[in-house]
Amino acid sequence: MEDILRPIYQERASQLNTLGVLLVEKKEKTTLTTDSFDVVLLIIVKEAENPVFIKHYTYDQKKAAMHVISEAQLEEWLLLGTNRKIFEWLHHARIIFDRNEYVAKLKTELEEFPFHGRKIKMGLEFAKLIRRYVDGKTLFENKQFLDAYNHVVHSLHHLARLAVIENGLHPELTVWRQIKQIEPEIYKLYEELVNSEETLEQRLELLFLASEFLIHSRTEMGSAHLIKVLSSKEYWMYNEMLNEEELRPYSVDLPVLLEYLIEKHVLEVVNVETKGQGVYHRCYRVNKKLS
Template identity: 55%
Template sequence: MEDILRHIYQERASMENSLGVLQIYKKPHIPAITNNFDIILLVIVYDIEKEPTILKHYQFEDVKIALQIVSDQQVKEWLLLGSNRKIVEWIHVGKILFDKNDYLFNLQNELKDFPIYEREIKTGIEFAKLIRRYWMAKGFFETEQFMDAFNHTIHSLHHLARLAIIEKGLHPELTVWNQVKQLDPEIYKLYEELTTSEEPIEKRLELLFIASEFLIHSRTSSGTKHLKKILKMQPDWSMNEIKSHPDLTYYGTDLNLMIEYLVNKEVIEPLQVESKTPGLFHTKYKMK
């Protein structure tokens, strides 16, 4: 089998832009980690052409193999945004088959260390997602669309769980509820009550909103630390200036809601600036 795998990845590993190759085996208790393939070969490269990822499937006897070629920039984005949770597990448990200049060795160590600034950005992104889901859940609840409210509440709890894990200096993994059960039983209990209680759905949601309000409030300071640090760099900002800042582009459309949330909490002050049209004002924002 080793010869077959080497034949698959050898050509890619020998290319000048290849940084490393990882081998990941399927776990019987979590087959989804490898998308039900028996073996994943992850090749990380820089300056990838055309597409950020390339995927090839193979079959050898009864073994299913997937070769995934991905740019180092894409890997960094996945780790930061949490948009591909499998990648944490792959880098953490993957067997290094090829490593140029200790790239994978250093990446695995960075994953364990989880630098403070990276943790602040990731916390901010998760908090922004939490606010969006929570507000959407409340909106659906108030219009008595309880199933939609339930769906968004589940998502908001998921972001709350990921925040709790990041606060402990860890990356959220695929099995996030197993992690949070050990790290923050209070959030896990809320999840259990929402999903297993025999109370009517509207009653479950009503009780959960009360608890969530407190948990969100208690995380506002840490969840907005990264954004506030950037907003302190200049006296005031237009919304376009905020969205265009390189470190805030990761927030995407959730950034608007984050600003609105901080305005409501009187952390950010909106300023009315005269425009060329009489009676029409530009809105800018500044830290209080």
């Protein structure tokens, strides 16, 4: 298959805009990594009109996919974790072309997982965890047990990913295999939720009690990135946070995270006068006892 694809990737490699060409081949007995394709050709470019461009090919009863992605899109995926396959592709791929060792340096950086990058990813994962946990608990209290169950499964998944990142690793597609070795306590919670013979209500009640401690114990670490950014000013209006480049990735999870951190006395509310009598701007600052 590589021989057949060579003219395609050689043409791309000859373009100055191309940073790297990688080849990911399907492993035996699994199609998870390559989305059922025999080969994925990953081409990273400096700039592109479309951040993602995909073509599919067939040859001799085999399938191949070509993904052309911009450097900016790749960096977004790596930061936000919104395309988890990209980590496996970069890890397992064979480098076909590498301009100025761009791909080699990228793979080294991913393996070393710099601490600053970990702090940001932990913050984003913690925000998603709090969103799912809070929404799940609200649904549980309203006796919407099936919907609560869905949120709890997701919250455990984010807790597992957070623990993996905390240990200096990137969460893989098979995150529960990782967490079984790294944090068996979280794995056991997941098993009890899924396999217990107790009623769904009883399972959820026990899980909320157990996971509350696990979440609380990670609050300082999970909020470290957010606190570092917010500490740069006396206080912040909400819209200022939305427009702060380092905080934009928190997106829709930010309001719930802020309220959780206020409840835990990590953040404080500051009321700033408006032109309207008795109406105040609700602003936020880091608890001065923590500074």
